[in-house]
Amino acid sequence: METILIPSQGSLTNYRDLLLTQDVMAIDTETTGLDVFTSQLRLLQIATYNSPVFVIDLFKVSIEDQQIIKKIMKLNNTKIFQNAKFDLKFLYHNGYTVEGILFDTMIAGQLLRSNSGPYRVNLAELSKFYLGKELNKEEQKSDFSGELTNSQLQYAAKDAHILLELREAMQSDLRKAKLEKIAAIEFSCIYAIADMELTGMKIDEQLLSAYTLQIKKQVQQYHETLDSFVINKVVQQTFFGIEQSHSINFNSxxxxxxxxxxxxIFIDDTSQASLASYANHPLIIALKNYRKAYKLYGSFLQPLPKDINNLTGRIHASYxxxxxxxxxxxxxxxxxxxxPRDKKFREMFVPDKGNCFIIADYSQVELRIAAEIANDPRMIKAYKDNKDLHKLTASLITNSPISEITKExxxxxxxxxxxxxxxxxxxxxxNYSKDTYGINITLEQADQFRNEYFKAYTGIKKWHNNFKSNPPTSAKSITGRxxxxxxxxxxxxxxxxxxxxxxxxxLKIALGNLYKKIKxxxxxxxxxxxxxxxxxCKEEIAKQTKKTLQNVMENAGISFLSNVPLVADIEIASNWAEK
DNA sequence: TCAGTTCGCGCG
DNA sequence: AAAGCGCGCGAACTGA
Structure with a gap:
């Protein structure tokens, strides 16, 4: 494997034509850290089939060469990465727009993963499994912020170079396993996900702190209520000795x-299902209230500030x-x-000034897909006629006309x-009926419900029976996953x-197609x-963007769903709660 | 003492 | 024979 170090061994301008005519290139980067906002992009490695590996020191590269890199990244060719999302975020953040068709060896590895395949999908593991080549991982964690050693540069070049070979092996396996369609789908939405993480979501920090305080008080209040039920005060043994406690740990x-x-109250565990038998007991009510408030405070509100990025003021979650x-x-x-769905939580998530959200979700997408996969005639017809399936089911199991179905x-x-x-x-x-709706039905009634249900949905019944008589050892999604x-x-x-x-x-088809339209x-x-x-997006373009999003989502299933239409409910909103 | 596991619960 | 599934997270608990 030959390498050319830029700029110390030459300039990209000497290889301009060669680089700009490559149909396939493998790309890797080395950064000074993992966080795109606080770390720097140091090395860019480009490997192609008929030239040495270019290892470009972005700390030292000339303006002219930077322009060439920009052109290369925009080429509409095939670009191979290991975990493309990571490199894409750094490249975008540093002003290099990437285009073309991606091949991500990590994603391919995850799709190919089987009982016999590699469990881990890091580059060393993939290289060992698909090529039988050991990759030295010593240099991976090394420091890329100062003067670079020869071996650092060599390993960096190797990481890019091996991707060419790896892609060939994996592509052949993807073809054999009929995973090409789903691979193309997965690859197509990496751009969208990288962009989403980089963009992040704004949170109204004043609302956050106000609401945090409010819930914190609520927690204390419910804690006191629970305290009043404590009969035998607990003596707690701590590391420092014995302490008399006036309370018990309500999280235990x-x-x-x-x-x-x-x-x-005698139950086996403290799960919601067990508590449901005593739903009206004041202690149980207090416990439920306490848990709810504590969950909101401990799991969501209290930890949230640390996820707000200092530099962008936004939340950049990791998908x-x-x-x-x-x-x-x-x-x-x-x-x-x-x-949480509570209005107070979702209204904290807001667009930038002058912007708005467009929020879209699929209507009952899993039920539609189940109808298609199980080939259930009644369900398919309901969706084709744009009927309300939940009302239909209610009508079937209660044996009353659809017009008389109540909201409940x-x-x-x-x-x-x-x-x-x-x-x-x-x-x-x-149990579900009891827990979720407080509706107490007997086991016999539940059984009756079930029977009526499967009498109505014969396709679902057959689909189930098939699993019972022939338990599968493997399965596929509609795209071949x-x-x-x-x-x-x-x-x-x-x-x-x-x-x-x-x-x-x-959803991933939709994401990939959406990104192409908005990039x-x-x-x-x-x-x-x-x-x-x-x-x-900007408020001015909300209406047309809404149309775009709706079209993309509703058409996403067209090649894979032949019997049921997809419907996306969509809203223009000034915060996440307005949906 | 601390890494790993389990429970309970938020969402879809 | 009977059976909803998939996550991540905090806190408590477990085991060596």
Whole structure:
């Protein structure tokens, strides 16, 4: 492997034509740290098939060469990265716009991962597994902020160079496994995700601190209420000796259980399901209130300030593109996918001045997909006719006309639809009804519900029966994403995984297509929550952007769903709560 | 003492 | 035979 160090061994201007005519290039970067806002982009390595690897020191590169790099990055060719999101964020943040078709070896590794495949998808592991080559990882964590050693430069070049070979091996495996479609989908939305993380989401800090204070008080209040139920004051042994405590730890399930016993409540654990049997007991009510308030305070409000970036004043959450085995994304620091629905929480998330949000989510996308996959005639017809499936289900299980279905009945049917399709049993249904709606039904009634349900939805019933008689060892989503089940995987997972995964596939198609339409404008994706996309743009272009988003989302399933239409509910909003 | 696990619960 | 699924996070708990 030959290398050319820029600028010490020459200028890119000497290789201009060569570089600008490459159909395929592998790209890697070295940075002084992991955080794009506080670290610097130091090295850019470009490997191609018919030239040495260019290792460019961006601290020292000339203006002319910077211009050439910009042109290279904008080439509409195939660009190979290992974890492209990381490099893309740094490149964009440093003024290098990247275009072209991506091939991400990390994402490919995750898609190809099987029972026999590598569990980890770092470059060394992929190289070992797909090429049988050991990669020295010694230099990976080295410091790239000062003078660079020869070996640092060599390893940097090697990391880019190996990607060319790796892509060939992985592409062939993707083809063999019929994973090319889903790979193209995953690759297409990396740009969107990188842009989303870089853009971040603004939070109104004054609202945050005011609300934090308010909930903190609430926690104290409920704590005092709980205190009043404590009969035997607890003596706590601490590291420093014995301390008389006037209270018990209400976060401790063990201590809570003791407290419940003292108040003549005898249950096995303190989960919501167990508490439900005593739903009207003042102690249980107090406990539920306390837990709710404490959860809001401890899990969301109190830790949130540390996730606000000092430099941008925004929240730049970190998404894991294939975070769930189903194919869904996951999100952390903070997890934007679990921000409470309470108005007070979501209204803290706001666009910049002069901007607005456009918030869109798919209407019942998983049920639509289940209808398609299970090929259920009644469900398909309902969706084709744009009927309300929840009302239909309510009508079927209560044996009353759709026109007489109450709001509450529809709401319950919603849970029934989701629960029963994904394998919930009668007992589960009974508990769910009790926990969620406070509706006490007997096991027999739940059983009756279930029977009526499957009498109505014959396709779903057949689909289920097939899993029962022939438990699968693997499965695929509508785009061909693969699932390999363990021996312990059960019936409900067979029902759920391909449906949840197909919904994720469709959302990712939408993301990829959306990015193509907005990349050259000042429109940015700021959050994605499973079936929901939030974008931020100037108020003046809100209406047309809304149209774009809606079209992209509703058309995303066209090549994979032939029997059910997709519907996106969409709103222009001045904060996240307005939906 | 501390890393790893479990519970409970927020979201879809 | 019976069975909703997928995450991340904080706090408590466990085990060596």
């Amino acid at each position: 399930q063990k201590q809570i259980l003791t407290l419940l016993n003292e108040n003549d 894991s593109q294939i975070g769930a085995s189903s194919g869904r994304m996951s999100c952390r620091k903070p997890n934007m996918q679990q921000v 009945q529809r709401q319950s049917a919603k849970a029934v639809n989701f629960g029963l399709i994904f394998g919930m049993g009668s007992r589960g249904l009974m 693969r699932y390999f089940y363990r021996d312990t995987t059960g019936f409900s997972s067979f029902c759920n995984t391909p449906v949840q995964g197909s919904a994720a596939d469709i 050259d404008s000042n429109v940015h994706i700021v959050a994605v929550i499973h079936d929901e996309i939030i974008i931020e």
